[in-house]
Amino acid sequence: MNKQENIKAIEISKTLKGRSLWVDARRRLFLNKAAVISLFTLIIISIVSVFGPFFLQYNFSDTDWGSIYQPPSFETGHYLGTDGNGRDLLVRILHGGRLSLSIGLIATFVSVFIGVLYGTIAGFFGGKLDIFMMRIVEILYAMPYLIFVIILMVVFGRNIYFLFIAIGAVEWLTMARIVRGQTISLKEKEFIETSKALGQSNTLIIVKHIIPNLAGPIIVYITLMVPSVIILESFLSFLGLGVQEPLTSWGVLISEGSREMETAWWLLIFPGSFMVITLASLNFIGDGLRDAIDPKEY
């Protein structure tokens, strides 16, 4: 290659934009029809849950003794019917959606925070500390964690903020395992050695170099964890141990609906479908993300 060709090549490379791993992943994700449709559905459900109640004429705790157990109808404005206290079901479902989705997000965030911290520390420092920390995880794995959450709720009372923490506190184990495995393989890489040679502190290496490189598996795992957290919350609320009246979540609504399904089928079917659609969307998005971010591994 002579000099002129060299200059030309450099100019071409300036006009061409490089494709990062993330751009590639995004392209692969958007090629996945199921994932795109699910993403769209999920966004719509979230927006409607957050903003929908402002545009409806009923309040979620308004009782109307004149219209108990009304079937869905457009004339009365109770589009999805009313419950045994005459409360509008649609507004209640949307309010429940707010709560279920936010518990899903916050509890997942708590568990990801604990899991990532725990996993990176165990993986990065290795040795006896690693063995000790992973032994603890192994012991905790053997516990029936849902029963654990129930007991925590019994002892500390049915406080909604505590519910966030309790769910987050039991869901971090798998995250910690995944992160530890990835950290162990990362810390042998050259760029970590370089930063060590440059005298960076361990904290800085973990925060600046290891955690950003774990983003892929963490994101995939988050999308798979949110649905399981939503199910867990609904499970507790179903048993009467989670969210308490007048607040509501999908689990509470499904629980009420299953008790009254013989007189009013809509009380069970509509909250149930909202929840199932959300869970299905999250699962499809998770699968799509996994294929997009790490096409070879799975």
Place this chain on the structure above:
Amino acid sequence: MRINMIKFITKRLIIAIPTLLIIIAFGFIMMRVAPGGPFTNERALPPEIERNIQEAYNLNKPIYEQFFIYIKNLSVGDFGPSFKYKDFTVKELIISGLPVSATLGLSSIFISLILGSFLGIIAAIRKNTYFDYSIMGISLIGICVPSFVMAPILSLFFGLYLGLLPTSGWNGGNIFNLILPITALSLPQIAVISRMMRSSTIEVLNSNFIRTAKSKGLKSSYIIRKHVIRASILPIIEYLAPASAGLMTGSIIVEQIFGLPGIGRYFVVGALQRDYTLVSGVMILYASLLIILILITDILRAYLDPRVKI
């Protein structure tokens, strides 16, 4: 091999025993920390009577001694009296609920293992046909519809609209009363197991030793029976412990919905009414079952898979 196996089992036991102790300690501390005890009265008892009661229930001893007494009682199956069901001990309640829960749980795990693996294998063999797609589609429903949605819908549809099966009750273990609860309990597990079985069977079918078997001219039904299943069942065995944990929690819901008098129902009632002895008794029972199961699956896996380091 023998010695290795014994070493392996002892190593696992060394992990299992502290786990159990931690769980028992958790239950014990919970009972002590939680507000309100059986002898908390509005009217104060005369001091000498209170002293007598404390002596009778060992409450005047130091806390670690109480803990040892608790463990000693547990080892002979004495969980203490129930706070809420006044005339019963926790042991009596558990014994009365155990047949119901065990029938539910054991038949569910049996059905989901057999049906799940069977469907998974067939879907893998007929990969990318409509049969495969329909099985995987149905199993997706099983994964996305939680048991507390599925169970009421099943009971609404088959019990109320079609009137084929009873919607609730135990009825002395009548088979018709069992069909719906067992279905609701097994469906999610069948879904997960069939998906796992499908992907692991596909992986095994693509491996070298299966190609060798094929090139030797063995019949494909023989290959699947003798070679494929043995290798592809391994992830399922590993999944056995999580599946049982899922069934335990699932049975809590299902017993609630179908009104079955099992352990799960007592657990929920105990949790709602703060019956601490009952709750911690059931928790210890569940945890020990789970620990034993994990131990068994570990041993089974080591036995079936020669690659597992023991």
